[in-house]
Amino acid sequence: MTQKQRIIFCDFDGTITVNDNIVAIMKHFQPEGWETLVKQVLSKEITIRDGVGRMFALLPTSRKDEVIDYAIRNVKLRDGFRELLDYCRKEQVTFLVTSGGIDFFVYPVLEPFDIDKDRIYCNGSDFSGASIRIVWPHACDEHCHNDCGMCKTTIIRRYPREQYERILIGDSVTDFEGAKLADLVFARAQLIELCEELGLNYKPFESFHEVIQGLEETR
Template structure:
């Protein structure tokens, strides 16, 4: 087994778009843009924000949303090769996502199986979609409102003797990036790392990620 372990984001990282934003644009009642801005500016927690966003989406649209995401979500170039590379090298690849199970699993289905997929969960028995958080913050998390708490998952699945690589793009990846030995970033995460002088390698495709990981083996 490799001494490297990879924690990879889903929305905006494996997929080119943030699927939650795409879902909101297509299906949500008015008000979602303001909530999104509050999440990005950290006025509200990610957990609270995602709950509020999906409270604007009728549960009866579940199947329609799944079909929409399967058609709309573009997989970033090189992801299939990246998954194959991690298997060849016996590198654990964990998908850690602030996304929701009902669309994350269908999109990833043809690329699996994965060591594990960690994401939030949805139920549809109320009028609006309800979000649940099975991967809560541990006692060491400084945020206590992550939703799917990526640093807590990292502490559970790896240790300081391993090279922990985080691949991500957004505010949901920042706390994980602070815990990582290697950060592979783009978009909002890269900008935040620049601002706070956190070293990272930039990527546009998973072919880039393969080369960055190879350099750490």
């Protein structure tokens, strides 16, 4: 029997990075009404796409340079990320970044790691109007009705279970639906609770060194 090709779908905010960059931006710039929107997204009162779009619409484009500079400078990468990428290249594991984050900080932060742009999925941004507008190049397909913004399940479904061992690495609400489709989940924070609740096959992690160890143990 032919061995399945391993493929990793890795979240960015709170996973590749230690902090959640969207929340960090909002906390720093404090636009009126942002806290309510975050709570509504986390409680699923509103969709991720609606919430993130409305949060950034609170920020004027006149502050574009400040927002971008803060977002990039504020990032702290999780320990072991480069080693995980090296491991994936050595073991021929396909590594995709599937991020609900925004292009203006995701691309610059990942640039030193030589990840092909076509393997980075994230939301876009438009600074041409009075306020920041988020654009959604990877919206939900006909199988997903959660209005995700950057739909992780749509990306995952492009890699059939019969051919791929689908591995998800994540931490939060944007990873919940994708985790249900994965063969193996590396989880932290809120995602651990979901995996426990649904009985999903998961391993907890805090650094990517633990992910590498888990990948070796499950070869």
